[in-house]
Amino acid sequence: MRGFWGLMRAYWFSDRWHEAWALTAVIALLTAASSKVGVWIAQAGGELTSAIALFHWQENESPLATIVMAMVWLVFLVIAHDLGIFGVRHLFSTTLHRKWRGWLTGRFNAALLDANHTHLHVQAGGRDADGTAVPAPDNIDQRVHESIKDMTGGAIGLAMGVLQVVSSLFFFGQVLISTSTPIAGLEMFGTYGAAVLAFAAVAAYVPLNTWFALKLGGALERLSVASQKVEGSFRAELTTLLRRSFHMAASRGESVQQETNDRLYTGIDRVWARLNWFDAGYKAYNKIYDFIGFRVVAYAPGLLPYVNNDISLKNYVTGAELVNRLIQECSWFIHVMPSIASLKANARRVIELADAIERVQSPDDFYRSTGRSEFRFARQHGVFGLTVRDLELMHAGEETVPFLSAPLLRFRRGEWTFIKGASGTGKTSLIKAVNGLWPYGGGEIVLPEGVATFYAAQEVRLPSVSLKQLVCLPQPEAEHTDTRVAAALHRAGLGEFIESLAEPGRAGKAWEDLLSGGQKQKLVLARILLHRPGLLFLDEATGALDVQAKVAFHQAIKDNCPGITVISVMHETEPPRSATGAEFYDSVLAIADGMAVKTPLRPGLPAELTTILEQPEPLLRPVAKARAQLPVGQKQR
Template sequence: MCGFWGLMRAYWLSNRWKEAWTLTVVIALFTAASSKTSVWMAEASGELVNSIAYFHDPGNANPLATVLGNAGLLVLLVILKDAGIIGVRHLFSTTLHRKWRGWLNGRFNEALLDPNHTHFHLQHGARDQDGAPLAPPDNIDQRVQESIKGMTGGAIGLAMGVMGVATSLFFVGQKLLETSTVVAGLEFLGVYGGAILAFAAVAAYVPLNTFVALKLGRILEQLTISIQRAEGSYRSELTTLLRRSFHVAAARGEVVQKEMHANLYTDIDRTWSRLNWFHSGYMSFEKIYDFLGARIVAYGPGLLPYMHEKISLKGYITGAELVNSLISQCSWFIHVMPAIATLKANARRVSDLASAIEKVQRPAEFYSSTGRCDFRFGSQHAVFGLAVRDLELLHEGDQEAPFVTAANLRFRRGEWTFMKGESGCGKTSLLKAINGLWPHGGGDVVFPEGVRSFYASQDIRLSRVSLKQLVCLPESHLGHSDAATASALHKAGLGEFIEFLSEPCRDGKCWDEVLSGGQKQKLVLARILLHRPGLLFLDEATGALDVGAKTAFHQAIKDNCPGITVISVMHEASPPKSATGEEFYDSVLSIADGVAVKHPLRTMLPAELTTILEQPVAASRLGIPRLRRKDGTGQPIG
């Protein structure tokens, strides 16, 4: 489903093929009926012009009634075609558009939100076969929404145009052959001389101008892609601004933000200007083409037979209307060339996204193009807990320079481990690697079999859903009762919000705007208490809480999640304790000089701690910076 034609036919070959083909057949039938009605309209136009031309003819007994009758018939045919056939066809075509877009949108959502975390991997760059860097797809939201909508709608319109051309060639061509006559100088063609002359005029006029339109269409396609990319970047920056609005206001960064917006819009304006120039030129080309086709080319083929009195005025007008109808239908590509350019631009945006999604379906192969990726994940009996062996973490492009190594780490069932180390030493990276969210490096990670894990990070973004849905994530709220959800909220310290459990907002604001940073972390605690995972990763998940709230956070997990294994990253020098002074944590995992070492947590006397801190080897193994004496100028000694 990556290429253009794969995207085009996927819906018709899916499990909803009956729906797709039924709508397609109905649209085709209405398109054929529209083409046939065009023939009837051409005949009625000839009758109307003929009745007007012979209005004063002595043999015309009732000229006014004849004119009004022919005019009324033409009006009825117009109403039948435009209001009946075209209107109903539009209803079916828009239904097909809605169904196809919905199916395709669902497919992309399934691909992005699969258990493989494709949406996460998709935001990382790769390299091609020659080693050149490949940027990740930009503005994924725009591609999934606007580009898919534009592509599906444009493809349906293009298909209806092709069907219209085919049916018009059949019905109009059939009528031209029926009304054809001998043409002076072309007697060797017999009675088909008039029809062949008409077909020749169309064949000479339409393809040449279509070639010109194709050349202009390619330029329009490139400009359309450029403006889509520019507008998507601008919209993305506006969305990002609203998400960090407080930080911009607090830092008084409006001036810099305005400069960013101005630079982004300059790109839009420049591309838009070029696009307008080409649209204006194309519109002028199209108007001149339509006029010459309807007033010169259409009336040219029948002029010679009419001059030699081989056909009547009525036949001449009817033939000209048929040729004009044929030109109009065959010129459909010219009329919709800007739309085709937009269709191709949208299709390229969508197909590029589909190709990028396919590449990251195998993360190990994908990341291997930018560095080493040799992580192996397995499972073992739950009694043995979590094990990490021979783990090395690398940055993109590095092959043999790991910034974190872990020879052998084991986390027993029910064990609480406190992870410590200087900022930037790789604590969060280690947690991500254990959870399969770090791209480069290698090693073995063996999870306890049948144990659910939960990852709680410091940065929390809440979706625009009800409070109950937020608490029940990552599961559906339908699987949890209101009482259980309310109980989890109460235990987490958010009992004041229980009455708003089913509300998606409060006072017109979504929960992401209502709750403070500390309350959001308590909301995550409510999720933990509701789901009771067996393995919990806390990545600075209490950074917005005060000392008392941190203690309550840990105590709630201790009391309500028996047997849970906890691995926690915190900025504190020592792990928190309960209100009675008891230790929550059983062990410490320290990272120093790029080496991760785990050891039991020991309560030391101040003298013992000072001794360890003054021993560089022991301090390094414990992940504690060595204390160094300083001279009078503040410079370290030794």
């Protein structure tokens, strides 16, 4: 789906092809029926006009009845066309629009929210195969929501218009040919002279104006893309403003925000003004085009044979109406050129996002285009815990000196390590790198095999789901009973909310807006207690809690997660202790001058670490004995 036509046809060749083609077939049949009835409407219009013009003709024995019958027939055809065919076709086309948009949005959601963390990587700029810098796609939310919606709707409208033009050319052409008469000067065409003259008039008038409309459409497309960018930026700023509303009020930063909003809206106003100029000019051009086409070009081909008395007034008016309708149908491209420009603009926005998603499918290769990215991840027996070797962390660019280095770090199973260092030294970056979330640098991270990990960040954002789903994340709520979830909430200090497990909020507010910063961090604690991971990363995960709550946070993990390995970043210079004064942490990892050095915190710990890390044979004897009894293929694995 990285090209326009690939994006357009993907749904019709997907696993839901039967749905797409069935709706398309119904729409195509109704479009053909619309064109056929349109021919009858044109003929009925000619009959009515002729009946009115010949009202006082002496040979017309019942002029009033003729007019009434022609009028009734015309009204019936219009109602059948607009209410029956057009209305039903609109229902099917909007259904196709809904289905296609839903499928395409689902594909992009799945691509962005995959296990590769594509949603994270796609927000970083990179380089293409030629080395040209490629910025990150702006306003991804707008592309997934508005651009896909408008693109799919516009594409269906465009396809319906093309079908309408083709079917109209067929049916109107049939009638024009069947009713054609010889024309003086065009004797070489025989009885097809009038039809040739009509087709020549349409061919001379419509394509030239369509070419001119395409040129204007190109400018409208560029302005539409610019408009979407500035509109999306303004909306994103307003959304962010509402999320940080309290902080703005506390800092009295409304005046600065006003300047930001005014600056962003100035960009909208500037693009909108240019778009209005083009739009106004295009509408005026459309009006002039329609008048000349419907009142001059449509009546010109039959005028000469009518003046020469080769055709009757009735045939002249009917032929003019047919040419008029043919011009209308063939002019569809001109009338909807602004919509086509919008379609192309939306498609471009969606394709850019698809390209960005494709570029980050291999994150290492993607980040290597803008810096060094040479991380290696491996697994080892859980008895060895976590090992980090030759770790160097860098920023994007061509820099060669890392801002943080760690030649060798070992975290034994069940060990609690406290990371300390001044702000900006790379404490959080280290944790991110171990979890595969820091892109630049290199080194080897060997994770314990078969051990679940959990990353608890300082800032907690809660999606709009039930409280039980929030506690069960990232697992489905069906995997945990209400009793277990309630117990985890109680142990985390959120027992007051147990009765609202199935609710997405309370008192009309979502949990994101209802819970305080400290309560959100207690909610994360409830997740830890429910899932009981073997390897836990706390990235200032207790920053919003008071001293007693921090102690309770650590004590709950110590009591309910035996054997867990904890690596924690905190603001404090010294790690917290239990209520009895006992140490929670076993070691300290200090970061200073670009180096990470790990030392034991408890007396007597070095000898224990030496036994485990330098002489692991006693611990591995049971493992070796078990492996010796396995088949050869399984031994190697």
